[in-house]
Amino acid sequence: MFPTPQGGRRRQRPQQQFSDVEDSFSDGGVVEAVLTRSGGARGEVRAPHWSVVVLATDIRSSADGTFPEVDDHAETRRGPLWPNLAILALVVAIACAVGVVLGGGGGGGEDGGECPRPTPRPPSQDTIFLPQSPFLPIVNNASYSEVLPTDVMLVRPDSSGPIIAPITAYTWRESKHPKYVAGGYEMPMYKLEMLDRGLDEYWNFLVDELLLARVDVIMLHGRGCYHMEPTFDDSRDYHGSGSMCPRWLEKFRDAVERAGATNVIRVGMFDPMDHYGRDAEFWLKKGAGMNLERGSEAANSSTIATIASVVSGVVTSNNNGINNGTDSANVTTITNVASITNISNVTYVTSITNATNVTNVANVANITNVTSITDITDIANVTNVASTQSTCNTTPFDMGDPKMWTLIWDHNVKIFFDIFPREMWYLKGGKPVISTWKLNLSVFCNLDGNVSRMLQWLKAKFLAEYGVEPTFITQKDWIEGDPTITPDLVEGVHGWISPSSDHMSSITEWGGKQWGVVGPGYRKVKKDMGPKNPYTGPGCGEICRENTRQSGWTAIDGLETNRNSELILLEGWTNIEENNGYYRSIDKGWAYPTQYINIVRHYADPMPETLRFQAEGADNFCDTTKANLGGSYSDRALDVGTLDDGSGWYVGWIEDGEWLEYQDVELGCGTYRFTARVAAKQSGGVLRLDLPGLQASNVPNTGGYQKFELIHLGEVRLYDGSYNLRIVFESAGISGVNLDWFFVKRTKAGIC
DSSP states (O other): OOOOOSSOOOOOOOOOOOTTHHHHTTTOOEEEEEEEOSSOSTTSOOSSSOEEEEOOOOOOOOTTSOOSOOOTTSOOOOOOOOOOHHHHHHHHHHHHHHOEEEOSOOOOOEESSOOOOOOOOOOOTTEEEEEOOTTSOOOOOOOOOOOOGGGGOOOOOOOSSSEEEEEEOOOOOGGGHHHHHHSOSOOOSBOGGGOOTTSHHHHHHHHHHHHHHTOSOEEEEOOOOSOSSOOSOHHHHTOOTTSOOGGGHHHHHHHHHHTTOTTTOOEEEEEOOTTHHHHHHHHHHOOSSOEEESOSOOOSOSEEESOSOEETTOOEEEEEEEEOOSOEESOOEEEEEEEEEOOSOEESOSEEESOSEEESOEEEEEEEEEEEEESOEEEEEEEEEEEEEOOGGGOSEETTOHHHHHHHIIIIIHHHHHHSOGGGBOEETTEEEEEEOOOOTTTEEOOTTHHHHHHHHHHHHHHHHHSSOOEEEEEHHHHHHOTTOOTTTOOEEEOOOBGGGTBOEEEEEETTEEEEEEOSOBOOOOTTOOTTOTTTSTTOGGGGTOBOOGGGHHHHHHHHHTTTOSEEEETTTTOTTTTOOOSOOOSTTOSSTTHHHHHHHHHHOSSOSEEEEEGGGOSEEEESSSSOTTOOSBSSSSOEEEOTTSSOEEEOSOOTTOEEEEEEEEEOSEEEEEEEEEEESSSOEEEEEOSTTOOOEEEOOOSEEEEEEEEEEEEEEEOSEEEEEEEEEEEETTTOOEEEEEEEEEEEEOOO
16 A cells, blocks of 8 residues: 555564465456556545555356356456466565555545446456455455444554654634635635534544544643633633643543543643743733733733733733733833833833833833843833843743743643543653653743753652653754753654755654654645735745645655654644644545545554544545535535534435445455444345445344444455445435444454
8 A cells, every 4th residue: 555665664464364265265266456556446546656456356256267246346357267376476476565455436425416336447458367366355254243342342553663643733713714714724624613622523523533543642732721720710721822721632531532432542742832931921920810811901900911912001000910012002101010021012101110020121211110121122211220131042931940840840731641541641661751842042041951950850740740750752952952961861852844945754863763753744824815825825835835745645755764763743633724734634635535544544553453434534425415414524415413412423314325435444464343333213224335245234223313223244354455445325224324433343363
């Protein structure tokens, strides 16, 4: 399915032996296969890689080498036996090198009209003949039985190979919808109103994507909360200057519980660090009174933070602090304020008096009776000031000040890890993982010798609180800023990505290991510019630091380069603003909705033991109606409704012959059991997983459209390769069938 590196470390596929290979192929026969590249017709792979697509999918031949019985979803051709073992060995070698895809039919979503069965493709020059061999798909007699408890139990991904760690933010919210609608973004395929972190639906589809990707650890953003202790006031508890207070992650945790995946999902913390400059003054100066955030007026309150505008004669007085204003103009008087910090434009102010500290303030007429003035510019008169100095390069976060360290712990790290039960922490060598972005010198100062002190202090705090030390993976500028940092203190160091230099991946050597970062593409949409503006839309080039996805190859190349890395950070799973995401999408940058999820899974867990496919997220489908009759999940024609328990969605309003399909699902050689979760008000429904050897399964009367039960779809042995997994609704019965999901469970591995 994907290129194999020369000498690179790849997750090894488990070895397994079929006991009756000889018997399976004792009667000979011919199977036709096609070597194809992306963009092919039905039954071919549309992902960016070479594959062998096996079109004959039911290996049953008579003594004369013909095929008297063939499933009508497969393409076959009669042909003579091919006894030339040398050619056989060559063909088998090619097949094993590039992978085999079982042709179950492909095709995009078909909206409206009849759903025809796939028709055979005429022979072409690309057609080659392969004799039957034990290296082609082996189908045992399908086994039909009751569903076993283990048939639908998700398990952790394979832990060999690089640790795949997607960095996952949660900034999608209703206030951003107008910007998204304006265009210029690679949008997820979900309905616009669902792109809101305040809704359970947002977290449901996010957890589903990450489960399907089979990643080792999800690096969730922690960007600090203004309030250390919860007040049970949503207007306060979820606020932080970085817009990702970790308390939002209670919703992620709850979604994992709804998905029944607490035994599978593991989390680590990603701290981008860029928020601490804006937060530092607020956190240190906060009082017990009113908290006015981004207000237009600020008067007579205990704490005033992040003022967007104070204009036209407003008198601000008796306050502990005024911080981070962007435009404070025409203010008459500011009096009795404990601290005034980072006001970028205080113009025509008559006076600032009786303030303890005035820091980073420009264009003030008079300042009097101030204890300390730091980094003030363009002041007409300064009187009665105890000290005037410039320290720490005008930055708000002094790394040498231990008071600052408490902010990282109290308002971010501790809140994050308190959210999740211990069993959901990802442990690397027995230690939870904290990764970081850069230490921007416009935010941090006094780094040399102090960053290592801060990290040692954080480890001690973590150990005292939780009984274990964390392990840190930082950006390399931490090491450059503080050469006293050693591998004993920081386990991993990464180099991030550099879109302006066309570097969408990096490898950094540290502590005798490689550490990587990979992005699938990049284009920074400029603010206040329409989608057709050449400085923001596709093709904007260097102006927007554009790096195209190249049909998936940008991500694949980065992951291939990092095959020997200890850990690979993926930037950034939900990144709409920089067109840098891995989410489901029908944007032209995706060959099919789950393409990037599949790419990630290939490197995270190429031979998954378990997979759960939500029906509503299918890549391809055939629906006889042009509209989404359920109105949920997406604006595609696939009919999707919402589950009553709030755990997700289902596909319903099903008609005879409709189908849905997940594309290019990579499975290892072995025996698989398949299960579906269905509901029906009456019996009579029939569905089938379109794989060789599997028969149709009856859907019982479950007692209602929202009363779901499990049905067994069969058991087969498959070859190592990529499959299009299609559920065909042969009959919807009298009253219809609802499908929640279908499940793949490998029960035995094998040698192919």
